[in-house]
Amino acid sequence: GQQLNQSPQSxxxxxxxxxxxxxxxxxxxxxxxxxxxxxxxxxxxLIALYKAGELTSNGRLTAQFGITRKDSFLxxxxxxxxxxxxxxxxGPFGNTPLVFGKGTRLSVIx
Amino acid sequence: KAGVTQTPRYLIKTRGQQVTLxxxxxxxxxxxxxxxxxxxxxxxxxxxxxxxxxxxxxxxPGRFSGRQFSNSRSEMNVSTLxxxxxxxxxxxxxxxxxxxxxxxTIYFGEGSWLTVV
Numbered sequence: 001g002q003q004l005n006q007s008p009q010s011x012x013x014x015x016x017x018x019x020x021x022x023x024x025x026x027x028x029x030x031x032x033x034x035x036x037x038x039x040x041x042x043x044x045x046l047i048a049l050y051k052a053g054e055l056t057s058n059g060r061l062t063a064q065f066g067i068t069r070k071d072s073f074l075x076x077x078x079x080x081x082x083x084x085x086x087x088x089x090x091g092p093f094g095n096t097p098l099v100f101g102k103g104t105r106l107s108v109i110x
Numbered sequence: 111k112a113g114v115t116q117t118p119r120y121l122i123k124t125r126g127q128q129v130t131l132x133x134x135x136x137x138x139x140x141x142x143x144x145x146x147x148x149x150x151x152x153x154x155x156x157x158x159x160x161x162x163x164x165x166x167x168x169x170x171p172g173r174f175s176g177r178q179f180s181n182s183r184s185e186m187n188v189s190t191l192x193x194x195x196x197x198x199x200x201x202x203x204x205x206x207x208x209x210x211x212x213x214x215t216i217y218f219g220e221g222s223w224l225t226v227v
Contacts, residue, residue: 033216043153095165097141098143098153098202101152102152
């Protein structure tokens with residue numbers, strides 16, 4: 001099946017630092033979604049992107065839909081402890097409502 | 111409004127048994143999809159239902175089945191459980207079936223943790 005490749009797999013950062021993570025695919029996606037999952041919880045949608053080149057912000061989070069439509073980026077500015085969790089990129093592909101990447105696990109050191 | 115509700119939250123079953131998981135979507139949502147999450151394989155699509163009809167199915171064996179009722183509530187069943195079926199099973203709902211279309215946000219429940227021993 002279609003794979004979404006996320007990097008990095010994990011990252012440890014100091015509180016207050018900015019974070020960047022990305023997601024790539026060998027196929028074109030028409031929608032990119034970024035979810036965050038806290039321990040023991042279901043994923044929560046952070047940002048949805050619907051057009052190539054689109055740049056969207058949600059508070060300290062900013063995501064971009066790559067112009068090739070094969071990648072997307074998520075940035076978190078001035079990280080805080082509650083940013084800890086696993087961040088997933090996802091998108092509809094073929095008959096699959098959502099294909100997910102393997103996630104980026106973020107740890108914030110106070 | 112109430113979110114996606116999944117029951118039970120935690121359960122332990124023995125190999126060979128069967129299990130039924132339940133999902134109540136957000137009121138007004140007609141599309142329900144199920145995903146399996148494991149440390150090794152990540153989040154994988156199981157199946158999707160819309161207006162009581164299975165619309166799409168992922169690459170899982172026939173032991174995994176589901177259904178949707180007229181009130182949009184959904185159940186999934188796994189028969190002849192195997193150790194590898196231990197996972198977090200997530201249900202998601204959305205207004206319509208056009209995943210990813212503007213305004214058709216997919217909301218997830220907290221999941222049902224299944225452990226097979």
